[in-house]
Amino acid sequence: MFTIEQIKVAHSKVKNGADFPSYLQEIIQFGVTHYVAYVEDGNVNYYGKDDYKISSGGKYEKLTIADKSDKVHFEADLKAHQQGKTNYPTFCNDCAKAGIEKWAVCMEKMTCIYFDKAGNNILAEMIPITNN
Numbered sequence: 051m052f053t054i055e056q057i058k059v060a061h062s063k064v065k066n067g068a069d070f071p072s073y074l075q076e077i078i079q080f081g082v083t084h085y086v087a088y089v090e091d092g093n094v095n096y097y098g099k100d101d102y103k104i105s106s107g108g109k110y111e112k113l114t115i116a117d118k119s120d121k122v123h124f125e126a127d128l129k130a131h132q133q134g135k136t137n138y139p140t141f142c143n144d145c146a147k148a149g150i151e152k153w154a155v156c157m158e159k160m161t162c163i164y165f166d167k168a169g170n171n172i173l174a175e176m177i178p179i180t181n182n
Contacts, residue, residue: 051081051098051099051102052077052080052081052082052096052098052104053104054096054104054105054106056077056080057077057080057082057094057096057106058106060073060076060077060080061073063076064138065134065137067128067131067132067133067134067136067141068132068133068134069134070132070177071177071178071179074155074157074160074177075179077096077157078157080098081098081099081102082096082097082098082157083097083098083099083156083157083158084097084154084155084156084157084158085097085154085155086152086153086154086155087152087153087154087155088151088152089113089115089142089145089146089150089151089152089153090112090113090115090146090151091108091109091110091111091112091113092106092108092109092110092142093105093106093107093108093109094106110139110142113142113143113146114146115146115149115150115151115167116146116147116148116149117149117167118149119148119149119150119166119167119170119172120147120148120149121148121172121173123147123148124144124145124148124149124150124164124172124173125173127141127144127145127148128141128144128164128173131144145164149166149167149172150164150165150166150172151165151166151167152164152165153165155177160176160177160179161174161175161176161177162174162175162177163175
């Protein structure tokens with residue numbers, strides 16, 4: 051199965067949101083089936099076959115997640131990130147301010163769903179497939 055070190059190496063190639071589809075294609079090759087990323091501290095739980103699970107652990111000082119989500123503001127921040135205008139730490143800060151607690155990525159469906167603190171689906175989007 052895959053290791054956190056493999057994931058870190060793949061993630062180190064991501065400079066902004068525009069690199070995200072390529073990153074996903076790489077970790078799919080490792081056997082990652084889905085993952086959940088937590089905005090509060092950057093911890094990510096990665097899942098594989100046969101109930102395999104590993105966690106990255108927190109990556110930064112805890113952020114305060116807004117109690118009320120702001121979908122309009124979040125969508126604008128996400129678009130900017132996907133266009134390569136912001137880096138990952140900035141995006142995480144933007145998520146916290148917009149009330150996004152976590153996002154879940156499903157490799158099989160190639161979807162990314164963003165959730166607020168109450169567990170509500172704030173935005174679901176299809177991830178573009180790259181030809182790397």
